Every structure is written in C-alpha cells, then in structure tokens.
Amino acid sequence: DVKVTQSSRYLVKRTGEKVFLECVQDMDHENMFWYRQDPGLGLRLIYFSYDVKMKEKGDIPEGYSVSREKKERFSLILESASTNQTSMYLCASSQTRDRGRETQYFGPGTRLLVL
C-alpha cells in the first residue's frame, strides 16, 4: 500500500514565522503535490513537482515555496506565515505510467493555525 506521511497533524505558529511542512512518500512516485483545503473552496493546488529538484506553480503559489531534494520528500515552506494561511494542508503523490489510470494518494493532512 502507498503511504504518504506528513510531519505534523496540527501546528500552531505566530505571524511572521517561517514554517516548514514535510511530506514523505514510500512508493517511488515521480509526482508530488501540495494543496490547501478551505471550507467551501475545495482543494487548491499550491505547488507540484514531477521530478527531483523540479517544481511548478499551482493555482495559489503566492506566499509559499517548495523544495524537492530527494524523490521521496517534498517540503512546503511558508516564508513568513500570515493569518490567511491558516488552513488544512494536504500532500499527495502519484505515478504517471498511464494518465487514464493515474490517481493521487493523500497524506493525513496538517491543520495549521497562524496566530
């Protein structure tokens, strides 16, 4: 079974702090994704990566950066946390062998509160 783990389930940070969210997958997937989920808005893509050291902006990259130094690990960085970044953050991974069958596997999520 694919396992995607996230470093924290709950996190409380202060405005202006630098925040690191870590995601690790154990299935050698090429693709990794960071989403945020807010009530009524669904999942919105922040960044994704299709290979080591490669990254692409999603729909809402402002205020975030990412790092992928190893295939299994994808980090989301909030350079200077703000209250409007309070949200549920979800990491996912997938493998592109056949686009028609491609599915994303999700981690348990990190609920971040910025005070």
Place this chain on the structure above:
Amino acid sequence: KQEVTQIPAALSVPEGENLVLNCSFTDSAIYNLQWFRQDPGKGLTSLLLIQSSQREQTSGRLNASLDKSSGRSTLYIAASQPGDSATYLCAVKDGGFKTIFGAGTRLFVKA
C-alpha cells in the same frame, strides 16, 4: 479553465436510503474522473476511478457513472449506512499534471 461543481453541498438521509451525488465539469477533455471520500480532519481516499473511455465503475455498494459529452458524473450509494457519513469529492484529471477537485458534498446518514 476546467471547473468542477458538486451538488448538493450537503445532504442528510435516513439509514437504508439509496442516494445520488452529482458532479459536473466544464471541459470534456479529461483523462479520468475520480470520486474520493474524506472523513473529518483526514486526508482523501480514492473510491472509484473512471477512465475517459469508460462509462461506469462499481465497488460494492458504490456505482459511479461518467458522461463526458454532457460533462457529468454521478455517484450512487445503495442502502446507505451511518459509516458512509463523510465528504465526497469529485475530481477530474486534465491534460497536464493537474487534478481539479470539486468542493465536495457533505453526507450525513442518520441511524
């Protein structure tokens, strides 16, 4: 730009009822459509995946259909149970790397 809409936003039904959740999408150029389940405070779990060339998929009490030409999918849940209470999300995989998600339908099954 692909948009995915789910109706209703919330649904409450008595145990044992059959129910249908709806999903619509604006661009029919998709690779697949998936239905996910999300329990409160948790990540997403894939329930059913329908490839663009397929019309439906079944798993146990769940049946999902896809009509690409009309941009619609339905998730049918038979004989609902309290354990089915969760948020159900529809997602389409478009031509790039992205998967576009609907906002979800929150289902509550009353015992």
